[in-house]
Amino acid sequence: QYALDTLTALQGSVGALAVSTSCSTMHVPYTLKAQSGLDDSLRTWLAFGDEKVLEVATLAVALRDGRESVAAEIDASNSAAATRKADPRLRVDAIRARLAAVLADGAARRPAPERRRAQDARLDLPPLPTTTIGSYPQTLAIRRARAAVRSGAITAEQYRQQMRDEITEVIRLQEDLGLDVLVHGEPERNDMVQYFAEQLDGFFATDNGWVQSYGTRCVRPPILFGDVVRRQPMTVEWSTFAQSLTDKPVKGMLTGPVTILAWSFVRDDQPLADTARQIALAIRDETEDLQAAGIAIIQVDEPALRELLPLRAKEQESYLDWAVGAFRVATSGVDDATQIHTHLCYSEFGEVIGAIADLDADVTSIEAARSHMEVLDDLNAVGFSNSVGPGVYDIHSPRVPSAEEMIAALRQALKAVPAERLWVNPDCGLKTRRTDEVTASLRNMVTAARAVRG
Structure with a gap:
């Protein structure tokens, strides 16, 4: 949601806009799919290489086709953020x-x-x-x-x-x-x-x-x-x-x-x-x-x-x-x-x-x-x-x-x-x-x- 708001604000002030990661994804693991032992909440809070590329593609679709086209993805992201904020493991x-x-x-x-x-x-x-x-x-x-x-x-x-x-x-x-x-x-x-x-x-x-x-x-x-x-x-x-x-x-x-x-x-x-x-x-x-x-x-x-x-x-x-x-x-x-x-x-x-x-x-x-x-x-x-x-x-x-x-x-x-x-x-x-x-x-x-x- 935050990244999409930032891109939307930029879109009106530049001639062309490309969506990308801020740097190479070589510094993160390849994919979450290979991870076992992750509980459902923790899995939704993370994005490794594959997941970051998918997020970039999702943001590009939202800019091109409107937020409604990725409403399910936005809802899932907002839900993960809310779950993380409320998780008792984050504050002992x-x-x-x-x-x-x-x-x-x-x-x-x-x-x-x-x-x-x-x-x-x-x-x-x-x-x-x-x-x-x-x-x-x-x-x-x-x-x-x-x-x-x-x-x-x-x-x-x-x-x-x-x-x-x-x-x-x-x-x-x-x-x-x-x-x-x-x-x-x-x-x-x-x-x-x-x-x-x-x-x-x-x-x-x-x-x-x-x-x-x-x-x-x-x-x-x-x-x-x-x-x-x-x-x-x-x-x-x-x-x-x-x-x-x-x-x-x-x-x-x-x-x-x-x-x-x-x-x-x-x-x-x-x-x-x-x-x-x-x-x-x-x-x-x-x-x-x-x-x-x-x-x-x-x-x-x-x-x-x-x-x-x-x-x-x-x-x-x-x-x-x-x-x-x-x-x-x-x-x-x-x-x-x-x-x-x-x-x-x-x-x-x-x-x-x-x-x-x-x-x-x-x-x-x-x-x-x-x-x-x-x-x-x-x-x-x-x-x-x-x-x-x-x-x-x-x-x-x-x-x-x-x-x-x-x-x-x-x-x-x-x-x-x-x-x-x-x-x-x-x-x-x-x-x-x-x-x-x-x-x-x-x-x-x-x-x-x-x-x-x-």
């Missing part, structure tokens, strides 16, 4: 009240130096502690197990046992390599956003909603249509199982609210900031449950922080304000002795460097190998004084870097960051790499860290 008062209470309380942690003392006493890590960003190779066996449980070829319990076996192998590998802070490797996760969307009310995770991400890689962005509600813990089982296998600290791994927002199709009936804060509340609950389960380090990744930055300069300050605020909502519910990490992927950080500092994570890992540690000078320029893990090698290449290369990178980093605030890690997650590449690279990384410690 209990969640909104809890979020208001958290925001009123300030959503901030105690000063970083106080937290650092508590964390140092609890963790007792060596100088230049070594860790990885989170994911380990998604092997063919993992992908086959995921396909098998989806098809019913194996049971959910058989799948869980296979994932436990994978986690056991990853923990054993990290201990053999001598890493200081371990991860469970994320074998159970199909995608760092979809995994959480499948467990949160207010989201719909598609089964065939593929879109191109980059190159030949495709993803299925979830549809965020309502208020976000965490039904139950999402990661605690996997993190606590991994922690039970080792005396070394294991990081709990979560995706941050801005990244979940950026890599989803998001509702347009309220400000993005409000939706980001609702996601943050769900992540906050997860951090508190991880802490209660004994997890001492929790990483909340925000690789899309720079990606969502508006192009218009006048809108950037507002965005960074609510993006930082959402991260703080997600991470401010834990005690001083629980260490919060975050990770940011490769990008031009200049425009968001102040926001990175304002996140106030205890440890920020950031891609730095390709920029030869230049980002550390940028962080120092804005007064960044928390710990940082600049990537010492680029995981996007299959090449195994030598220990000497990483020693040089660490010595370069130490010119900008004192040893007591410097961590040692790869540039990014290891999901796309082969196990043999990962093993050789991490062995050299641990060797480099020990050499520089000495």
Whole structure:
């Protein structure tokens, strides 16, 4: 109805009028017809590629032959809009009240130096502690197990046992390599956003909603249509199982609210900031449950922080304000002795460097190998004084870097960051790499860290 009114107004002031989408439809899935699991209401609220083309054709017919010629289509559209507006999933008062209470309380942690003392006493890590960003190779066996449980070829319990076996192998590998802070490797996760969307009310995770991400890689962005509600813990089982296998600290791994927002199709009936804060509340609950389960380090990744930055300069300050605020909502519910990490992927950080500092994570890992540690000078320029893990090698290449290369990178980093605030890690997650590449690279990384410690 709105689009038709706009076109009708234009029709009287231009010589010729063409009806089209505003841009290519390559950014949306192909068709709703391929989707199962959609309830009748939600299906009427959506339009993928096929449906958008049909809408364009319907608008053109209405302009040419009059509104009466598409009266049924207009009635259906108006009915869908009315149904959506009245759907109770779009407003969950209990969640909104809890979020208001958290925001009123300030959503901030105690000063970083106080937290650092508590964390140092609890963790007792060596100088230049070594860790990885989170994911380990998604092997063919993992992908086959995921396909098998989806098809019913194996049971959910058989799948869980296979994932436990994978986690056991990853923990054993990290201990053999001598890493200081371990991860469970994320074998159970199909995608760092979809995994959480499948467990949160207010989201719909598609089964065939593929879109191109980059190159030949495709993803299925979830549809965020309502208020976000965490039904139950999402990661605690996997993190606590991994922690039970080792005396070394294991990081709990979560995706941050801005990244979940950026890599989803998001509702347009309220400000993005409000939706980001609702996601943050769900992540906050997860951090508190991880802490209660004994997890001492929790990483909340925000690789899309720079990606969502508006192009218009006048809108950037507002965005960074609510993006930082959402991260703080997600991470401010834990005690001083629980260490919060975050990770940011490769990008031009200049425009968001102040926001990175304002996140106030205890440890920020950031891609730095390709920029030869230049980002550390940028962080120092804005007064960044928390710990940082600049990537010492680029995981996007299959090449195994030598220990000497990483020693040089660490010595370069130490010119900008004192040893007591410097961590040692790869540039990014290891999901796309082969196990043999990962093993050789991490062995050299641990060797480099020990050499520089000495």
